[in-house]
Amino acid sequence: MDFLVKSSSVETLKTSALVLTVNEQLQLDTQGQLIDNLCAGAITAHLKAGDIKGKLGQTLLLHNLANLKAQRVLLVGIGKDEHLSDRSVRKLISSVLNIFKSLSIKDAALAFAELTIKDRDAYASTRLISECLADGLYVFDQFKSEKAPATQLKKITFVSTKEQQNQVSSACEHGKAIAAGMAFTRDLGNMPPNICHPRYLAEQAKQLAKQHKKLDVEVLEEKQLKALGAGALLAVAQGSDQPPRMIIMNYQGADKSQQPYVLVGKGITFDSGGISLKPGAGMDEMKYDMGGAASVLGTFKTLLELQLPINVIGVLTCAENMPSGGATRPGDIVTTMSGLTVEILNTDAEGRLVLCDALTYVKRFNPQAVVNVATLTGACIVALGSNTSGLMGNNPELVASLLSAGTKASDVAWELPLFDDYQEQLDSPFADIANIGGPKAGSITAGCFLSRFTKDYPWAHLDIAGTAWISGGKEKGATGRPVPLLSQYLLDRVQ
Known part of the structure; x- marks a missing residue:
């Protein structure tokens, strides 16, 4: 979808639908x-007749009004609050899109210049709206015999004041790029695991590199991973016929002398739990356990579209966690790339194993900061639900910058503590560290495990187990989160 920005008078706009707001x-x-x-x-006559009450998301479509070039006028209710919340904006845009889809409208103009969203200026408001519009048209029907009708909506014009025009134009550019990254992430997450395996993710990264000169991709296979001593990653993969991959993506948008920012993504393309087998109900959704890797790929898609003047490294640790005669057992001890040994008490705590080798590997890049992203723990869903990602780190400034980015991007996270008191739960009588810390504070002890491998640089961990996908029902599917948060974090580093 294309976004245009115009400061011309609304009555002169030639459009299929002009959208106006009305309150309660x-x-x-x-x-x-x-x-x-x-x-x-x-x-006014329709308002007095009670045809619309102005409630949030309520709509009224008017045809052929006199003296207008717009074919239709769509009134949309914004409720009684003077400043809309982000959630209210999402509901409002969803209502507008439902009308557009039902009428096969090809273009529309939004007269939202005076619409006020809580704690958002013209840029931030427009970006949220543009992301909602683009994301709201997402469809995944690659494997359906009967496809959904093709989207007719191709162009949205934002009507702005002359003072707002630069901000609104910038917001549209950024919003469109972020939505493209989210769509890429959603496609990867929704892909079935018999197709989306570690080699497939490597192919997707290589395809991105073919399209953009500033991106180089290197894929490490089993032989190379063994030479590096990636014993934890290899242990997770050894129960599957699908070979593991470590994918290194190097985006050079600035001078080579500038230290890069590093994003590390967990890419477990299917997680059966291994020998510590998960319950059968809902196991189909374990294809989403590569949500961290998918979100890093999606963020790179956004990064490449915007051509940001920054250096960014992406490292994806990809494997399939399966039970077999060759699978890792509870009680096994493996040696990580760092040299630390790990007693595997539960083979379903595999995400931290693939990540710890990547977190050791990235030291060679001398990073300014490292952020790992993972659908890591069910305990995070218990703690924070499905609206908020968990966040931990060893650097208060980095944690604060990610929290701020999440707020700006309407893709929020919440900090959980990494106090030293939790570390002792990972003590093992036989190895340097155990891979689980018992039933208490499961998300935090997972973060404590990762922190053992990140002492040489500023590091943060995003647990997206609750936010990477919608579980169950007809709305089941990948969300594209936390691409907005990560993209905003990188935009902030540039600004």
């Missing part, structure tokens, strides 16, 4: 009042 006091904004005056009070 049945008040139109300045642009709405102008349109109402031009069409001799036709909108």
Whole structure:
């Protein structure tokens, strides 16, 4: 979808649908009042007749109003609050898109210049709206015999003031790129695991590199991983016929002398739990256990579209966790790339094993900061639900910057503690460390495990187990999170 920005008068816009807002006091904004005056009070007549109450998301479609070039006017309710919340904006845009889809509208104009969203300026408001519009048109029907009708909506015009125009234009550019990254992440997450295996993710990374000169991709296979001593990653993969991969993506948008930022993604393309087998119910959703790797790939998609002047490394640790005669057993001890030994008490705590070798590997890049992203623990869903990602780290400034980015991007995270008191839960009588810390504070002890491998650089860990996908029901599917948060973090580093 294309986004345009115009500061011309709304009555002169030639469009299939002009969208105006009305609140529960049945008040139109300045642009709405102008349109109402031009069409001799036709909108006011509908409001007085009670055809729309102005409740959030309520819509009323009007045809062929006099003295307008717009074919239709769509009134949309914004509720009674003076400043909309991010959640209210999502509901509002969803209602508008439902009308557009039902009418096969190809283009529309949004007269939202006076719409106020809590704690957001013109840039931040427009970016949220543009992301919601693009993401709201997402469809995944590659494996359906009967495809969904093709989206007719191709162009959205934002009507802005001249003072807002630069901010709104920038927001549209960024919003479109972030939505493209989210769609890429969602496609990868929704792909069935018999197709989306570690080699497939490597192929997707290589395809990105073919399309963009600033990106180089290296793929490490089993022989190379053994030479590096990646014993933890290899242990997770040894129960599967699918070979593991470590994918290194190197984006050079700035001078080579500038230290890179590093994103590390967990890419378990199917997680049966291994010998510590998961319950059968809902196991189909374990294809989403590569959500961390998918979100790093999606963030790189955004990064490449925006061509940001920054250096970024992405490292994806990809494997399939399966039970077999060759699988890792509870009680096995493996040696990580760092040299630390790990007693594997539960083979379903495999994400931290593939990540720890990557976190050792990335030291060679002399990073400014490292952020790992993983669908790591069910305990994070118990703690924070499905709206908020968990966040831990060893550097307060890095943690604060990620929390801020999440707020700006409407892709929020919440910090959990990494106090030393939790570390002793990982003590093992036989190895340097155990891979689980018991039933208490499971998300935190997973973070404590990872922290053992990150002492040489600023590091943060995002647990997206609750936010990477919607579980169950007809809405089941990947969400594209935390691409907005990660993209905003990189935008902030540039700015």
